[in-house]
Structures are given as C-alpha cells and as structure tokens.
Amino acid sequence: xxxxxxxxxxxxxxxxxxxxxxxxxxxxxxxxxxxxxxxxxxxxxxxxxxxxxxxxxxxxxxxxxxxxxxxxxxxxxxxxxxxxxxxxxxxxxxxxxxxxxxxxxxxxxxxxxxxxxxxxxxxxxxxxxxxxxxxxxxxxxxxxxxxxxxxxxxxxxxxxxxxxxxxxxxxxxxxxxxxxxxxxxxxxxxxxxxxxxxxxxxxxxxxxxxxxxxxxxxxxxxxxxxxxxxxxxx
Numbered sequence: 001x002x003x004x005x006x007x008x009x010x011x012x013x014x015x016x017x018x019x020x021x022x023x024x025x026x027x028x029x030x031x032x033x034x035x036x037x038x039x040x041x042x043x044x045x046x047x048x049x050x051x052x053x054x055x056x057x058x059x060x061x062x063x064x065x066x067x068x069x070x071x072x073x074x075x076x077x078x079x080x081x082x083x084x085x086x087x088x089x090x091x092x093x094x095x096x097x098x099x100x101x102x103x104x105x106x107x108x109x110x111x112x113x114x115x116x117x118x119x120x121x122x123x124x125x126x127x128x129x130x131x132x133x134x135x136x137x138x139x140x141x142x143x144x145x146x147x148x149x150x151x152x153x154x155x156x157x158x159x160x161x162x163x164x165x166x167x168x169x170x171x172x173x174x175x176x177x178x179x180x181x182x183x184x185x186x187x188x189x190x191x192x193x194x195x196x197x198x199x200x201x202x203x204x205x206x207x208x209x210x211x212x213x214x215x216x217x218x219x220x221x222x223x224x225x226x227x228x229x230x231x232x233x234x
Contacts, residue, residue: 002123005124079109080106141159142155142157152233153201155190158212164192187202197214211229212229212231
C-alpha cells in the first residue's frame with residue numbers, strides 16, 4: 001500500500017501556483033485490526049495482553065494529561081494547549097463556555113526519529129480525482145457495433161457518464177474534430193440520456209480521421225468537454 005495523492009486545481013487566493021497536492025481516501029486500520037496486526041508481529045504477547053496494555057496506556061495517559069503534564073511516548077509527546085483572549089486580567093477562563101473563544105486542545109508532537117522512520121519507508125502513488133461536473137465518454141459505436149466505420153448521415157451511439165446537454169445551446173453537443181482542429185457539430189440527437197447519447201453524423205462530413213468531442217454544462221453553467229479519439233469517417 002501507499003499514500004495516495006491527487007493534483008487539484010488551486011482556488012486558494014493566497015497560493016500563486018495553479019495546482020495543489022492533496023492526499024486522498026486514506027485507508028483506515030480499525031482498532032481491532034490493529035490489535036490483530038500487533039499480535040502477529042514481533043512479540044510474545046497475546047492479543048488479550050496487547051489489548052490490556054493498550055487500555056492501560058489510554059487510561060494512564062488520560063490521567064497524566066488531566067494533571068496538565070506532557071507525556072512522552074515512543075511516537076511522540078502528548079500535551080494540552082490552551083488558547084483564547086480576555087478583556088481583563090481578572091476575567092475567568094471558561095473553555096467550556098460556547099460564547100467564549102477559550103479552548104483547550106490535545107496535541108501530539110511527533111518524535112523526530114519516529115517521523116523520519118515513517119517517511120523513509122513511505123511510498124506514494126498518484127491518483128486522479130474524478131470531476132463530477134464534467135462529462136465522460138467511454139465508447140462510440142455505430143449500429144451497436146463498437147469500432148465500426150462511421151458514415152456521414154449515420155447514427156452513432158455514445159456511452160459514458162453525465163452526457164446529457166442542452167441541444168439548443170450551440171456551445172454544447174457532439175462535435176467531430178479533424179486533424180487540423182476544424183470541428184462540425186451534430187445537429188440531430190434522436191436520444192439523450194445521462195449515460196447514452198444518440199447523434200446523427202453531420203451530412204457532408206469529409207472522409208478521414210476524427211476525434212469526437214462532447215461538451216455539456218453538467219452543473220448548468222460551466223461547459224466542459226470529454227473527447228474520444230481514433231474515429232474514421234468513410
């Protein structure tokens with residue numbers, strides 16, 4: 001396994017870079033599973049022994065922290081941190097009062113050697129987050145046969161996600177784009193569903209290789225596109 005990251009469009013006004021990196025969907029190891037892992041590790045302790053030790057660790061850590069102490073552990077130090085502001089020196093500190101900005105938070109400061117050991121063995125994989133405001137074209141078929149030769153005036157069947165668009169909007173629809181970048185829009189759509197679009201290949205379309213581009217305003221305002229390459233018109 002590895003830490004999964006995604007590169008996202010930056011909308012933060014304080015950061016000049018056009019993209020930012022975020023970790024995505026980290027896998028969670030539940031406590032019971034963690035006990036099983038530890039019991040199977042380099043130890044003579046049973047699962048019951050480990051569970052008892054972990055419970056003791058939790059109880060004693062809690063006691064020490066409630067006394068305002070910093071507690072050092074193999075992974076780092078636990079400590080409480082108070083924050084807030086006051087109008088006068090004799091004002092009461094009330095972190096449990098929701099009307100005050102007083103608060104006490106529990107923090108964990110990583111042990112340097114522990115953190116370095118984790119990072120030294122860390123693997124990172126990059127994943128792409130799906131854009132749920134964009135259409136996605138999976139396949140383009142003719143007469144139900146994927147990969148068949150397209151003909152001017154024929155019907156094509158497009159499969160994918162979030163494909164439905166406003167056919168009255170000239171900026172949306174299905175477009176055939178040739179190698180020079182010139183494009184022709186399909187004007188007839190016998191069927192329009194979110195997962196299936198049927199369109200008529202424009203009449204008089206010259207023979208040759210094309211890419212198909214489907215443009216749709218999935219969110220009702222921003223027109224986004226998905227392309228499918230490698231089509232041939234006879």
